[in-house]
Amino acid sequence: MGDNHFNLPPGFRFYPTDEELVVHFLQRKATLLPCHPDVIPDLDLYPYNPWDLDGKAMGEGNKWYFYSRRTQSRITGSGYWQSIGVEEAIYSSGGGGQKVIGMKKYCAFYIGEPSEGVQTNWIMQEYRLSDSSSTSRSSSRRRNSKIDYSKWVICRVYERNCDNDNDDGTELSCLDEVFLSLDDLDEISLPNYN
DSSP: OOGGGSOOOTTOOOOOOHHHIIIIIIHHHHTTOOOSSOOOOBOOOTTSOGGGOBTTBEEETTEEEEEEEOOSOOBOSSEEEEEEEEEEEEEOOSSSSOOEEEEEEEEEEEESSTTTOEEEEEEEEEEEEOHHHHHHHHHHHHHHOSSOGGGEEEEEEEEOOSSOOOTTOOOOOHHHHHHHHOOOGGGOOOOOOO
């Protein structure tokens, strides 16, 4: 399920914000409401290495998106995912004050056995509903279903660029890279118009 399997019209790209991933995709998934367009697949992450996601997850640029079930086991064929840092709150931007609608956790992929692995440049951002929103929205659905949909997460996986250490996976423009490559501004001679 890479880029070309969804037939998006020319010019359309899939670059959702954190809030959009939680509100327009994850909340709808957790409450069994349809998503339009339904472009993010369900995928059990843990049998797959991150470089195997192309063709299986929704791909846009160098990022892959998919739904998965929350689980403690994060071991794949070649390594494992390990949490890095602390969870960040995701806030709603709507009127009536900001409220926490979800949480985002960062994980890094390590090649090898747990606690002995070597960290790679692969990063996963795992989004989950906040505890208050997941329990209130899905409690009535839980009674009608054997599957607990509040345990769904949505994942964004990307390979971090070694030269650009942004955790959000954004890329620098060519001009930004040129500007940042200038180590010493004293070496630049600008024209004198006086």
